[in-house]
Amino acid sequence: MRLLDALTAGTRVYDLAQPLENGMPCSPSHPGFHFALIRRHGDRPTPDGGSGSNELITLGGHVGTHIDALAHAAHDGRLHGGLDAAANSLGGRHRALGxxxxxxxxxxxxxxxxxxxxxxxxxxxxxxITPDDLEHALDGGELNPGDVALVRTGWPQLYADPAAYVGHATGVPGLTGEAADWLAAHGVRAAGSDTIAFDRIRPGLGHTRMPAHRSLLVEHGVHIVEVLDLEELAADGVREFLFVLVPLKILGATGSPVRPLAVVEV
Known part of the structure; x- marks a missing residue:
């Protein structure tokens, strides 16, 4: 197969996910990440000397590096395609667009x-971030229908400081509604960024105004990936790559943790 031939020829894989750990940055709109070992090696060893260890993990679907399903955002009570948002969520999970x-x-x-x-x-x-910013960042390159566009802000440099990364008091860089419209007009299947909200967050306002979410998720049916780590990719000057992302198959959920990859030839 040509695909296997390409892999054999040599590739480099960039891990675009942030680590999941206790105390990590988390939007105040979502339940945070909690991890605990509930069984340690030595707690219940088997007669032949073997032992097992396991953990309990709790988190929201929009914690850490994750993808937004179309059921995540509504406007005036309607999801993408005009679906009734309230009716879609009856029964404890979303019936469509999960x-x-x-x-x-x-x-x-x-x-x-x-x-x-x-x-x-x-x-x-x-x-x-404006449409002009996105256009000039392409630097003569192309953004084609079906591509995934990843927008770097440099914000992961603050990831070790959760308050600064979430940025409620200071604001966070992000896409304007017009920039989201620009991406949608290019036919992207998903768009991502390295911030916690994708949208620009103004100081003190938090997630009260999310025009980019409305444009992509509600109006155009484009998925959003957030909390990416794009620093290594940018430092190496990589601008085009094979993008790999697989959400967890959680029925009716509005989002899923993911571990996206960028694969390039070497």
Whole structure:
């Protein structure tokens, strides 16, 4: 197979996910991440000396690196395609547009490095990314229908400081509604960023205004991937790659943790 031949020829895999651990940054809109070993080696050894260890993990579907299903956002009571949002969630899970309906992604990915465009390592808090920013970040390249666009802000540099990364007081850089419209007009199947909300967050306002979510999830049916780590990819000057993402098949859920990969030839 040609695909296996390409793998044999040599590839490098970039892990685009942030680690999941206690105390990690988490949006105040979602339940956080909690991990605990509930059985340690030595607690219940078997007669032949063997032992097992296991853990209990709790988290929301939008914690850490994750993908938004179309059921995640509604406007004026309607989901994508005009579905009644309240009726769709009866019975304890979404009947349509849940994350279980998101097909695995194996497609072309494009990195749009906005800090590099402006000659800085990280965008300022509350900075709004515009269509012109995205257009110039392409630098003459193409963004085709079916691609995944990943927008870098440099914000993972603050990931070790949860309050700064969430940025409620200071604001967080992100896409404006017009920038989201620009991505949708190019026919992308998904768009992602390295912040916790994808949208620009203005200081003190939190997640009260999310025009990019409305544009992509509700109006255009484009999935959003958040809390990516794009630093290594950008440092190596990678702008085009094979993008791999597989959501967990959680029936009727509004999101899923993911571990996206960028694969390039070497």
């Amino acid at each position: 994350v279980d309906t998101v097909a695995p992604m194996l497609c072309r990915g494009v990195l749009l490095d906005i800090p590099a465009l402006h000659g800085t390592s990280r965008l300022e808090p509350g900075c709004g």
